[in-house]
Amino acid sequence: MNEGLVVFVRSIIGFFSLLIFTRIIGKEQISQLTFFDYVLGISIGSIAATLTTDLASRAWPHWVGLLTWAILGYLMELITIRWRYAAKYLEGEPTIVIMNGKIMERALKSLKYRVSDILALLRNQGVFDVREVDFAIIEPNGQISILKKPEYQTVINKDMNIQVPPSGISTELIYDGIIIEENLRQLNKNRTWLMDQLRKQKIGDISEVFLATLNPAGDLYIDKYDDQITKVTDIGDYKGPY
């Protein structure tokens, strides 16, 4: 018995079965997964791994396990789409954790979230001061949605009746120290122009640049490898081991 060859063949079976099943199960992105979807993914992956390397048992029972988990996952998805009552039970519902600027401790406790988790989620949303928040809701996928207090909400151009041209999407000109010639050509620019721009920012060589992008308004963004930041702000909320 050639164990290496058997594992190779089983790997092919496991890999492509997993690929096909996950395509059938759904197109939800990782960020939209509920906790159960996450566990489901881990379990299915674990079964596929056992199918591949556990030569003490046949591949077939593992494959049946894989198929059953995939079918159940698919059924759960169908049920939650077609039956809202079940969806509420199976996928959970949004929970308000900050209401009128007040942290709902009981809600946090029931969600098993610490305040530091909420603060981290707020920072992910660009909120570094909890006083700015009027409402915060933990969605079933664990992400936070926030509504800022009116005084902290950003003024938008519409509020000021300012007409602005569409900003468009920036194009990468340099990535990882290498010029992307195709993008330069598309923007009707050339190397000489780019080098002139770099020299204006006191950059002598392209290899110093990590990323350079140009937006349709003609503004160039340049990020160098050497960031020259000496004082780094510590955002730790508790004195841990380091």
Place this chain on the structure above:
Amino acid sequence: MRKFLVIAIPILTLILFILIMLSGNHLKKSLVENNNIPDQIQVIEGYINKEEWQEVSKETKKLEEIWQKIVVIVQFSSERNEINAFTINLARLRGAIRAKDKSSALIELNEAYEHWKDLGK
């Protein structure tokens, strides 16, 4: 056509996988013409009962050759434990033949037959 392929290719792939995984039970029987394991085991058992050790030894070698051919094919659909157990039975059988120990030889042969029955099931 494109949509057909998108559906057909995964289905055919899964069917192929199922066939590979379930093939062991059939391949172990039909693979080698006139050389199947249960018949060979019966032949050996007959010679052991008559205590014709020369013949037992010859037929056991034949059984090992058949086994080596079958293992190559059924390894993808069978459990390693059954394959290893059968191989060990053959080794013990060789020892029993050398010692001309009728009871041990019959024990090993019968156990080997049980492992063969469970192979790929």
